[in-house]
Amino acid sequence: MSVTAAKGFTAAGIAAGIKENGNPDLALVVNNGPRRAAAGVFTSNRVKAAPVLWSEQVLKGGSVTAVVLNSGGANACTGPKGFQDTHATAEKAAEVLDELSGGAPAGGHSAGEIAVASTGLIGLLLPMDRLLPGIEKAAAGLSEHGGEKAAIAIKTTDTIHKTAVAGGESADGRPWTVGGMAKGAGMLAPGLATMLVVLTTDADIEAPTLDTALRAATRTTFDRVDSDGCMSTNDTVLLLASGASGVTPGYEEFAEAVRTVCADLARQLIGDAEGASKDVRIEVINAATEDDAVEVGRSIARNNLLKCAIHGEDPNWGRVLSAIGTTSAAFDPDRLNVAINDVWVCRNGSVGEDRDLVDMRYREVRITADLSAGTDSAVIWANDLTAEYVHENSAYSS
Amino acid sequence: MSVTAAKGFTAAGIAAGIKENGNPDLALVVNNGPRRAAAGVFTSNRVKAAPVLWSEQVLKGGSVTAVVLNSGGANACTGPKGFQDTHATAEKAAEVLDELSGGAPAGGHSAGEIAVASTGLIGLLLPMDRLLPGIEKAAAGLSEHGGEKAAIAIKTTDTIHKTAVAGGESADGRPWTVGGMAKGAGMLAPGLATMLVVLTTDADIEAPTLDTALRAATRTTFDRVDSDGCMSTNDTVLLLASGASGVTPGYEEFAEAVRTVCADLARQLIGDAEGASKDVRIEVINAATEDDAVEVGRSIARNNLLKCAIHGEDPNWGRVLSAIGTTSAAFDPDRLNVAINDVWVCRNGSVGEDRDLVDMRYREVRITADLSAGTDSAVIWANDLTAEYVHENSAYSS
Numbered sequence: 001m002s003v004t005a006a007k008g009f010t011a012a013g014i015a016a017g018i019k020e021n022g023n024p025d026l027a028l029v030v031n032n033g034p035r036r037a038a039a040g041v042f043t044s045n046r047v048k049a050a051p052v053l054w055s056e057q058v059l060k061g062g063s064v065t066a067v068v069l070n071s072g073g074a075n076a077c078t079g080p081k082g083f084q085d086t087h088a089t090a091e092k093a094a095e096v097l098d099e100l101s102g103g104a105p106a107g108g109h110s111a112g113e114i115a116v117a118s119t120g121l122i123g124l125l126l127p128m129d130r131l132l133p134g135i136e137k138a139a140a141g142l143s144e145h146g147g148e149k150a151a152i153a154i155k156t157t158d159t160i161h162k163t164a165v166a167g168g169e170s171a172d173g174r175p176w177t178v179g180g181m182a183k184g185a186g187m188l189a190p191g192l193a194t195m196l197v198v199l200t201t202d203a204d205i206e207a208p209t210l211d212t213a214l215r216a217a218t219r220t221t222f223d224r225v226d227s228d229g230c231m232s233t234n235d236t237v238l239l240l241a242s243g244a245s246g247v248t249p250g251y252e253e254f255a256e257a258v259r260t261v262c263a264d265l266a267r268q269l270i271g272d273a274e275g276a277s278k279d280v281r282i283e284v285i286n287a288a289t290e291d292d293a294v295e296v297g298r299s300i301a302r303n304n305l306l307k308c309a310i311h312g313e314d315p316n317w318g319r320v321l322s323a324i325g326t327t328s329a330a331f332d333p334d335r336l337n338v339a340i341n342d343v344w345v346c347r348n349g350s351v352g353e354d355r356d357l358v359d360m361r362y363r364e365v366r367i368t369a370d371l372s373a374g375t376d377s378a379v380i381w382a383n384d385l386t387a388e389y390v391h392e393n394s395a396y397s398s
Numbered sequence: 399m400s401v402t403a404a405k406g407f408t409a410a411g412i413a414a415g416i417k418e419n420g421n422p423d424l425a426l427v428v429n430n431g432p433r434r435a436a437a438g439v440f441t442s443n444r445v446k447a448a449p450v451l452w453s454e455q456v457l458k459g460g461s462v463t464a465v466v467l468n469s470g471g472a473n474a475c476t477g478p479k480g481f482q483d484t485h486a487t488a489e490k491a492a493e494v495l496d497e498l499s500g501g502a503p504a505g506g507h508s509a510g511e512i513a514v515a516s517t518g519l520i521g522l523l524l525p526m527d528r529l530l531p532g533i534e535k536a537a538a539g540l541s542e543h544g545g546e547k548a549a550i551a552i553k554t555t556d557t558i559h560k561t562a563v564a565g566g567e568s569a570d571g572r573p574w575t576v577g578g579m580a581k582g583a584g585m586l587a588p589g590l591a592t593m594l595v596v597l598t599t600d601a602d603i604e605a606p607t608l609d610t611a612l613r614a615a616t617r618t619t620f621d622r623v624d625s626d627g628c629m630s631t632n633d634t635v636l637l638l639a640s641g642a643s644g645v646t647p648g649y650e651e652f653a654e655a656v657r658t659v660c661a662d663l664a665r666q667l668i669g670d671a672e673g674a675s676k677d678v679r680i681e682v683i684n685a686a687t688e689d690d691a692v693e694v695g696r697s698i699a700r701n702n703l704l705k706c707a708i709h710g711e712d713p714n715w716g717r718v719l720s721a722i723g724t725t726s727a728a729f730d731p732d733r734l735n736v737a738i739n740d741v742w743v744c745r746n747g748s749v750g751e752d753r754d755l756v757d758m759r760y761r762e763v764r765i766t767a768d769l770s771a772g773t774d775s776a777v778i779w780a781n782d783l784t785a786e787y788v789h790e791n792s793a794y795s796s
Contacts, residue, residue: 047719047720047731047734048723074716077747078749079748123719123744308792309791309792321474325443325446325631331444336445346521349475350477351475351477385702389788390709390788391785393706393707393710395710
């Protein structure tokens with residue numbers, strides 16, 4: 001499972017001592033080829049962590065031999081020293097992997113093909129005296145079964161590690177696989193949720209096609225998660241292809257597998273969001289455009305009063321309408337309909353079915369907003385707002 | 399004080415039985431002239447309550463003889479019946495005031511010159527069988543000292559009633575006054591905070607000038623309050639002028655008095671926001687434009703993670719930077735500086751002074767964000783995010 005479900009990959013997850021509590025905090029994912037194609041999508045936050053700035057450059061080459069990921073520190077807002085630390089991390093990984101690999105890939109590992117991702121508190125330098133030896137330790141533990149350990153090592157406030165897998169087979173019966181791991185529990189919002197994701201595949205696919213499939217998948221999965229409206233400085237989603245299956249699936253089939261894994265991981269992120277007691281599926285229907293549907297969905301997802309009401313199992317549709325009203329989407333207020341858990345509590349902008357019919361006891365809550373303005377739609381996933389979220393995030397860095 | 403501080407106004411606040419707990423819930427403010435000029439500013443939410451739709455039309459005439467305000471129900475998302483109820487409220491007030499006034503104003507009171515404002519839960523029809531008799535009761539209690547009672551009757555979850563006063567005098571020593579009252583504790587955000595405000599003045603000023611002064615004042619006061627990012631369907635700010643002082647102050651002097659009263663009331667709104675434990679003054683300096691400064695200030699104001707950190711008295715400047723990074727304002731991430739309570743914890747996008755120097759024990763917290771991109775600035779007022787906010791808003795309508 002995880003990043004080693006696909007052939008051609010090894011991984012490890014170890015405790016390097018970056019986290020003071022001694023939990024696993026360093027993961028290494030290695031693509032053993034024969035192909036080393038890669039694509040990446042990064043945070044759209046303009047304040048980008050050093051590893052994001054680094055990995056964006058790496059991915060421009062379309063080739064990644066390994067990914068070093070650490071929890072216990074975001075290495076964001078750390079200035080030139082932070083960037084030097086990321087660079088040193090990639091150099092160290094290249095050096096260690098060269099010692100291990102006996103000459104593969106040809107010409108040796110280059111730091112310029114090693115992606116780095118970090119997560120944790122913003123504004124602190126990483127303890128490089130522990131991180132660099134940790135890379136040696138992780139390399140020594142690389143395994144074709146290391147995917148779970150890698151997924152565990154990238155957790156921060158996540159309560160569970162998150163993995164997913166999908167795939168298919170060629171016409172002559174040879175299987176191919178897409179696997180992945182994700183972390184993310186807070187600062188979870190659009191422009192990619194606050195998270196690190198590594199996807200791997202043994203399908204034999206070139207970098208430009210990986211890029212197209214990855215962007216298409218993240219656009220309707222991770223980009224439509226909005227747990228708490230806060231966009232991270234460190235979001236990174238990487239897709240690495242080894243070609244080890246020898247199969248080149250058709251684009252549509254491959255893209256659907258990537259989308260399936262992304263959607264699965266995105267759903268797991270929402271399900272494990274900090275302090276949340278509800279997972280809220282917001283579907284905006286009959287919008288004039290998909291952009292309108294997404295704008296309205298996000299506005300609903302980010303309305304703190306509504307998020308509190310959902311926590312209180314209160315089908316407060318007035319707060320849905322007041323959220324819709326702040327958008328620039330096409331709609332007539334008198335033609336808005338809203339359902340909560342399939343009960344149309346608001347019809348034509350006014351009172352609809354009896355709100356007492358709405359049963360909100362279960363963790364998943366479905367809100368449907370009908371704009372009566374067209375035929376487009378979108379789904380945004382969000383969470384409720386709880387006292388536990390406040391508690392968890394009041395004391396994070398202190 | 400309040401709306402009866404200025405000469406020419408009477409007011410009343412009574413319990414009409416709209417609120418089930420028997421608290422005061424109906425206010426009446428009457429302009430006894432000689433002038434009855436008025437201006438109004440309303441929510442920019444596209445889902446507007448019936449009284450907002452009504453009063454927007456009334457204010458187009460530039461003349462208001464009275465304002466009826468109720469708490470205990472927003473009369474928003476109530477369809478055609480809700481609008482009929484607002485109309486009936488204005489008709490009833492005109493009829494009752496005609497009985498009282500003995501022929502003033504000339505031609506009698508017209509419903510078309512009576513503004514209506516409502517606040518409370520969205521999506522419920524008002525109990526007109528109690529509201530209409532309440533107007534008679536309020537009219538019978540009208541007094542030149544009724545301003546405090548009116549301010550009390552418009553409270554919803556407000557813990558205190560809010561009034562303010564300012565003024566000046568003519569060259570020959572005749573005084574003029576601007577007074578006002580406000581309510582608002584939740585759903586408190588831009589495009590006007592969730593609130594009802596009535597300002598009165600005895601200055602002798604025509605409606606177009608009132609409008610100019612009111613818009614200028616709200617733009618930098620109420621419009622820069624962002625307690626919880628949620629924009630109301632009912633926001634209304636009215637300014638009524640009686641001319642009873644016989645003084646026409648210079649525009650600048652008058653506009654400054656209106657701005658002073660608005661700023662005072664806006665500060666009181668933040669100080670009494672639902673569940674808040676901190677009032678946060680966010681000043682964005684050295685922005686390329688005022689719009690940039692406001693956009694950055696709002697983004698900081700709405701960042702739930704930062705709001706939690708402030709509640710926890712944690713000077714988490716990384717969350718300030720991640721909020722700035724989501725905006726389209728002009729800035730270079732490496733030139734951002736952030737101070738919390740005057741300690742520059744972030745310099746040049748990285749670690750600055752020791753965060754342990756920041757003392758956050760007091761209710762007011764000051765965040766200064768220096769964009770190093772120009773010379774414009776803006777101040778936004780916000781609150782922290784607390785478990786009490788969640789509790790209060792989880793159970794509001796149930």
